[in-house]
Each structure stands twice: as structure tokens, then as C-alpha cells.
Amino acid sequence: MARRRKGLPIDGVLLLDKPQGMSSNHALQRVRRLYQARKAGHTGTLDPMATGLLPVCLGEATKFSAHLLEADKVYRTRVKLGEITDTGDAEGEVIARQALPERLDHDAIEALLARFRGEIEQVPPMYSALKHQGRKLYELAREGKTVARAPRRVTVYDIRPLGWEPDGFWLEVRCSKGTYIRTLAEDIGREAGFGAHITALERLQTGPFDSARRVTLEALEGMDDDARLAQLLPADAMLDHLPPLAVAAETADRLLHGQRAAVAAGTLAPGTTARLYLDHAFLGLVEATGATEIAPKRLVDTAALASG
Structure with missing residues (x-):
């Protein structure tokens, strides 16, 4: 029996220019096949008659797609x-x-x-x-x-x-x-x-994405793999409305293991959601649960990222 392909650990956001007459899900599946990505999801349906910007999230970026669903x-x-x-x-x-x-x-x-x-x-x-x-x-x-x-x-x-x-x-x-x-x-x-x-x-x-970088399916199909990968934006590009928080390796390790961690007073107001970084690498989202404490909210799979 042939082994089923699981797809590649491709992560990022593609700003697709959806054509008229195609459903958002059909466009999504076309993109997923082009990238051979394991996971894919779009960030707000466009009617088949509609055209224009359809951000498609691949891999770990799908974890944060709700922020674009909520966007203006x-x-x-x-x-x-x-x-x-x-x-x-x-x-x-x-x-x-x-x-x-x-x-x-x-x-x-x-x-x-x-x-x-x-x-x-x-x-x-x-x-x-x-x-x-x-x-x-x-x-x-x-x-x-x-x-x-x-x-x-x-x-x-x-x-x-x-x-x-x-x-x-x-x-x-x-x-x-x-x-x-x-x-x-x-x-x-x-x-x-x-x-x-x-x-x-x-x-x-x-949200933060306009039409300047959107790309058509026809253009994607004409690209080689490297050019196609170059079209992807990082997952945190859709989270610019949230404050960044850089932490030390020990703090990052605690959070990635599901534990809360201490931060200096005044770092974040209680209830604030922030983007988490270690050495400029995006690790996901944390929430300030108190004046000096943060907790993991939605983190990337660092093992998956490392394998990619």
C-alpha cells in the first residue's frame, strides 16, 4: 500500500489575489497543493463572485488566523x-x-x-x-x-x-x-x-495587509519553489497590532512547556496579549495574567519549525 504524503512543514502567510468565479475553499486548496503544505486555512471567506485579497495561512500560521478573521x-x-x-x-x-x-x-x-x-x-x-x-x-x-x-x-x-x-x-x-x-x-x-x-x-x-503584495494563482504556478516560498510572509506579520515581548531563554523554555513565567513589573498591563520573541524568533502569543506574570496563550510548535 502506498504511503500517504503528509505534506511539507511550510509556514507563513500568502496574500492571494482570489479570482472571480472560484470559491475561497477551492482557492485555498490550490495554494495548499502548490506548496504541498501540511496545513492551510484562509482568513475570511470571499463569495465566488468576489475578487481580491484572500490571506492564506500555511502551517503554524494557521494558529493565528483568527486575528485576521476579527480584523477590519x-x-x-x-x-x-x-x-x-x-x-x-x-x-x-x-x-x-x-x-x-x-x-x-x-x-x-x-x-x-x-x-x-x-x-x-x-x-x-x-x-x-x-x-x-x-x-x-x-x-x-x-x-x-x-x-x-x-x-x-x-x-x-x-x-x-x-x-x-x-x-x-x-x-x-x-x-x-x-x-x-x-x-x-x-x-x-x-x-x-x-x-x-x-x-x-x-x-x-x-487588517494590516493591503493589496500591494497580493499574487495570483497563475503567477504562483509559474514560479519555482524558491520564488514561491519568497512570497510568504511570517506568521507574526498578521499580529502587528499586538505589542512585542522579548524574553530570555529560561523564560521562553518555561512558557514553551506550558508554565507561567515572571516578568518585571510594568512590562505588560494585566490582560494584555503580546507577541513572544526569543532572539528575534517568533514563539507565539502570551497573556499577562498579573502585573508581574505572563502565561502561554497560543505558541508555535518549535519542533515543527526546527524540522522545516
Whole structure:
């Protein structure tokens, strides 16, 4: 019997430029196969229609992917007025139409957009991966079913038009985690009195990562192994919002064995999560459990790193 390949101990973060028409999971699996990585995970699903920044974590970096799931995002989207679809985007069926004026009132729309800045409530769409009684909502929606969804509070830090077209406009949105851009467009269209759906969606930024270093699948496939590895960012690149803490070898050893360790008073405020380093090597995350004590929170597998 052939032995199953376990994959390579590849660690890091790839800033993938997800193509249109591909699911986030399919893109993830393509990246994993290219790197032959043991473990892989993405940091926030993009709809198949959407394009743009999809950070993919490989190996030990997957342990810290939740920090990008929680991060703020920036999107660019095209809002088409006058039509409502069952999915909120161009992939759905048009279920209602409303005639538009010969010329959109740009000032009125900008004033309307201002009402969506700040903390708002959204009802998650039926075509989403949220679950109801163990089933994903989009599975129920495809069966023609609709269930009640509790509204969620999200924050739109900024929303501004980028350009105007006869039947809609382009928007840039900076928002908190959990914000549905499709739902935002639908709500704007309803308030405008025309209805709306999105016809394009691109993620430009996730947490500390912008689009400057994103790479396409086609480009990755054309690289040799060394060039492909050079595309990976270290795991701690997604944790820049946390303070760093350098410790001595004895302290690091205690923490890596699951024990608490003493630090000087004032090093970290109690409750603070920090990045742990030994001789500039990232070891994971620790938490200050008191004024002079830290405890391991999420550490890398140093044996796995050494074998790589």
C-alpha cells in the first residue's frame, strides 16, 4: 500500500489575489497543493463572485488566523440601482425592478450614504454560510426556504463613492468584521427607493495587509519553489497590532512547556496579549495574567519549525 504524503512543514502567510468565479475553499486548496503544505486555512471567506485579497495561512500560521478573521476590511464594489436579486448580487435572479430617473441625484445619494456610517444593524442574507439548526442558510435558500435571522451590529467606518454611472455607482467601504457588502448595497437601494444589488466586489485590505503584495494563482504556478516560498510572509506579520515581548531563554523554555513565567513589573498591563520573541524568533502569543506574570496563550510548535 502506498504511503500517504503528509505534506511539507511550510509556514507563513500568502496574500492571494482570489479570482472571480472560484470559491475561497477551492482557492485555498490550490495554494495548499502548490506548496504541498501540511496545513492551510484562509482568513475570511470571499463569495465566488468576489475578487481580491484572500490571506492564506500555511502551517503554524494557521494558529493565528483568527486575528485576521476579527480584523477590519476594505472593499470596492459596484452598486447597480433599479434591480433587486434574490442573492443580493449579479449571480442571482432579478425579483424586482424599479425605473430610474434620467440622471441620478448624486448629492442625495451621498447624503444617504452618510447615514450608513458608524454602527448599523444588518440582517444577514439568506445566501450566506451562517447556519440555522445545523444547516447553512444558502442551502435552505436554494430550496426556496427563508428563515428568520436576527440582526447583527456592525460598524462602517467610512463609505464613499468612487465613481458614477447611469444606473449606479462604485463605492469604497471600510468596515468591521461580519459586514455583508451585499446587504449594505441592498439597504442603500431600499432607502434610495430604487432597490439595488452589487455587480462587482473586490477586497482591498484585511487588517494590516493591503493589496500591494497580493499574487495570483497563475503567477504562483509559474514560479519555482524558491520564488514561491519568497512570497510568504511570517506568521507574526498578521499580529502587528499586538505589542512585542522579548524574553530570555529560561523564560521562553518555561512558557514553551506550558508554565507561567515572571516578568518585571510594568512590562505588560494585566490582560494584555503580546507577541513572544526569543532572539528575534517568533514563539507565539502570551497573556499577562498579573502585573508581574505572563502565561502561554497560543505558541508555535518549535519542533515543527526546527524540522522545516
